[in-house]
Amino acid sequence: MNALLQVENMTLSIAEKILCQKLNFMVYPGETWGILGPNGCGKTTLLHTIAGFRKFTGNIKLFAKNLDTIPKRELAKTVGISLQETHDVFPQTVFELCTLGRYPHLNFFSYESEIDKKIILQALTAMELIELRDQKIQTLSGGERRRLTLATLLTQAPQLYLLDEPTNHLDIHYQIKILHHFKNLAESTSISVMMSLHDINLAAQFCDHILMIFKQGDYLAGPTSMILNPSNLSRLYQHPMSMIGKHFVPTFEKEVNS
Amino acid sequence: MHYFSKYTRISKHNLMIKTKFNMLIGLLILAMISIFFSIAKGSTSISFSQLIEAISRSQNSIIYQIIVELRIPRTLSAFVTGGLLAMSGVIMQILLRNPLADPYILGISGGAACASLLCLFFGLAGYWLTGAAWLGSLCVMAIILALSQKYHSWDSEKILLTGVALTSGFSAFISFILMISSDRELHSMLFWLLGDLSYAHKPYIESVILFIAVLLGLSLAKQLNVLARGNREAESLGIQLSSLHKKLYLLCSLLTATAVALAGCIGFIGLIVPHVLRLIGGYDHRWLIPSSVLLGGSLLTIADTFSRFLFAPQQLPVGMIMAFLGIPVFLWLLNSGSR
Numbered sequence: 001m002n003a004l005l006q007v008e009n010m011t012l013s014i015a016e017k018i019l020c021q022k023l024n025f026m027v028y029p030g031e032t033w034g035i036l037g038p039n040g041c042g043k044t045t046l047l048h049t050i051a052g053f054r055k056f057t058g059n060i061k062l063f064a065k066n067l068d069t070i071p072k073r074e075l076a077k078t079v080g081i082s083l084q085e086t087h088d089v090f091p092q093t094v095f096e097l098c099t100l101g102r103y104p105h106l107n108f109f110s111y112e113s114e115i116d117k118k119i120i121l122q123a124l125t126a127m128e129l130i131e132l133r134d135q136k137i138q139t140l141s142g143g144e145r146r147r148l149t150l151a152t153l154l155t156q157a158p159q160l161y162l163l164d165e166p167t168n169h170l171d172i173h174y175q176i177k178i179l180h181h182f183k184n185l186a187e188s189t190s191i192s193v194m195m196s197l198h199d200i201n202l203a204a205q206f207c208d209h210i211l212m213i214f215k216q217g218d219y220l221a222g223p224t225s226m227i228l229n230p231s232n233l234s235r236l237y238q239h240p241m242s243m244i245g246k247h248f249v250p251t252f253e254k255e256v257n258s
Numbered sequence: 259m260h261y262f263s264k265y266t267r268i269s270k271h272n273l274m275i276k277t278k279f280n281m282l283i284g285l286l287i288l289a290m291i292s293i294f295f296s297i298a299k300g301s302t303s304i305s306f307s308q309l310i311e312a313i314s315r316s317q318n319s320i321i322y323q324i325i326v327e328l329r330i331p332r333t334l335s336a337f338v339t340g341g342l343l344a345m346s347g348v349i350m351q352i353l354l355r356n357p358l359a360d361p362y363i364l365g366i367s368g369g370a371a372c373a374s375l376l377c378l379f380f381g382l383a384g385y386w387l388t389g390a391a392w393l394g395s396l397c398v399m400a401i402i403l404a405l406s407q408k409y410h411s412w413d414s415e416k417i418l419l420t421g422v423a424l425t426s427g428f429s430a431f432i433s434f435i436l437m438i439s440s441d442r443e444l445h446s447m448l449f450w451l452l453g454d455l456s457y458a459h460k461p462y463i464e465s466v467i468l469f470i471a472v473l474l475g476l477s478l479a480k481q482l483n484v485l486a487r488g489n490r491e492a493e494s495l496g497i498q499l500s501s502l503h504k505k506l507y508l509l510c511s512l513l514t515a516t517a518v519a520l521a522g523c524i525g526f527i528g529l530i531v532p533h534v535l536r537l538i539g540g541y542d543h544r545w546l547i548p549s550s551v552l553l554g555g556s557l558l559t560i561a562d563t564f565s566r567f568l569f570a571p572q573q574l575p576v577g578m579i580m581a582f583l584g585i586p587v588f589l590w591l592l593n594s595g596s597r
Contacts, residue, residue: 051494076496083490089355090486092541103484104496108477111544156495 002063004029004160004192005050010058012042012049012213019045020213023058025221027160027209029190032183034197034207034224038237041213043196044084047162050194051081062160076104080158082149084165088137094148095133098124101155123154126181128174142169150178163195167202175199179206200248204228212236278545281538285552289337292556296333296563297325331460336562336576337555338464339455339521344554345468345475346513347528348546352486353506354414361514361528364421368428369398370518371451375435378447387457388519395515398424403507412489412503453524453577455562467516472551474509478502479543486541524577527554530588537591557584
């Protein structure tokens with residue numbers, strides 16, 4: 001089977017500062033990857049680079065094609081990203097905003113078809129926004145906006161979903177529901193998901209692969225069972241971690257010497 | 259049951275498209291009424307039957323002269339200027355991602371005003387004035403484009419601030435010209451600054467520019483929809499940002515320059531028409547662009563008609579009437595719809 005995403009010798013840097021060097025990993029269709037790391041380690045930068053927003057050194061290949069040779073519109077059919085923050089200036093309805101996800105699939109002259117509308121409605125249903133479809137986005141809560149961003153991404157229907165902290169602003173119920181949705185989507189339609197997460201237990205539950213980016217500039221990538229253990233996590237967050245049953249738990253003392 | 263409820267939702271969306279189409283027809287009718295009203299009303303009122311008679315039969319009558327030589331060019335000028343400004347406002351607000359943006363915010367009108375006022379100061383008029391306004395706006399366009407190239411990417415905030423800074427510079431220069439001008443020049447300068455259609459020539463080139471701009475705008479409409487969401491979001495949906503920004507910038511600044519060269523600085527239209535349309539009909543630019551031209555054109559045509567006959571034979575600057583008529587309506591709309 002061909003790798004969906006292949007990252008070779010990539011250097012992550014932001015404003016001349018190198019975050020992580022010689023990054024190498026491959027993502028196959030159907031896999032769900034969790035990206036873990038402390039604040040400022042480059043999780044968002046990595047996702048933005050794969051989405052094609054940033055210049056980079058090394059190679060990124062999507063279905064064996066170099067990222068920088070793929071036209072933007074084609075790229076949008078292959079890779080989609082949900083951003084950590086969105087700033088909506090104009091008063092659109094939930095439905096209108098979700099419609100934008102279909103943009104890369106429309107021809108120059110075509111209007112959204114019945115099929116497009118069906119896809120939009122399915123995405124809104126999946127994110128439990130269907131009742132709010134005619135509301136202005138300015139009236140939505142933080143969690144509802146997050147789900148709308150994800151619904152728009154579902155409407156875009158790429159092969160590789162990049163989710164930057166998808167569980168932000170969501171209550172426990174929706175965190176689990178939404179991660180279930182993406183994991184099922186990955187398994188049933190052989191798309192891939194890469195998401196940055198802060199909740200280790202959600203990563204343990206929903207991700208079959210983990211990428212850890214350490215503050216020191218090295219990284220670990222591989223199947224969850226091999227990577228996710230208290231010693232790696234303690235090193236990752238510079239904070240002692242232990243396991244209680246199936247769950248990872250941090251030490252709650254104020255000052256700790258790691 | 260589930261399938262049925264889905265089905266009704268889809269038809270509701272179709273209904274929305276149909277409503278938008280109906281609104282477009284409504285605006286078209288409004289445009290025709292306003293044009294007829296503008297041709298018929300003025301210092302001399304002309305009835306509908308006189309109008310038909312004048313056009314069809316008596317080529318030498320005085321009414322024919324008034325209609326063909328004065329009223330039609332003037333009405334067309336008003337309509338085209340309104341359309342240009344409203345469409346420019348729609349694009350400028352998306353380009354700068356700022357609902358307060360209007361066609362003049364980047365200082366294009368300021369440059370045109372300086373050049374035109376200098377012309378008036380030296381006693382030049384007619385085509386000199388139009389030419390100077392064009393030259394002034396093109397210079398500002400070039401300055402902003404050159405500066406925006408220097409930034410890493412299209413940075414709306416920086417460009418907005420550049421525009422605001424240029425505008426204040428220009429307004430200082432405008433004040434200076436006003437200070438040193440004689441009373442007689444001052445009157446025409448004030449008219450120019452408030453926006454005035456009385457020296458507008460026959461606006462054939464401008465009509466063609468507007469028509470081409472609408473076609474270009476429609477071809478970019480879907481991209482405008484996506485861009486409204488934000489730069490990053492648009493890029494992730496497959497938009498080539500730098501080229502789109504440049505196209506939109508050139509399009510809306512040319513629209514503004516054309517309008518300013520034709521009729522001076524008519525305020526309000528470019529800011530308010532886009533908002534009114536978004537309030538009543540949503541924000542899809544495939545609809546917003548033609549609607550803005552129709553509504554902007556109609557409003558300015560109506561305002562111009564009032565400016566001609568309210569205190570006839572004294573004429574008022576159309577920009578002033580526009581603000582008097584439009585602002586209450588807009589405030590009412592803004593507050594009536596808490597949707």
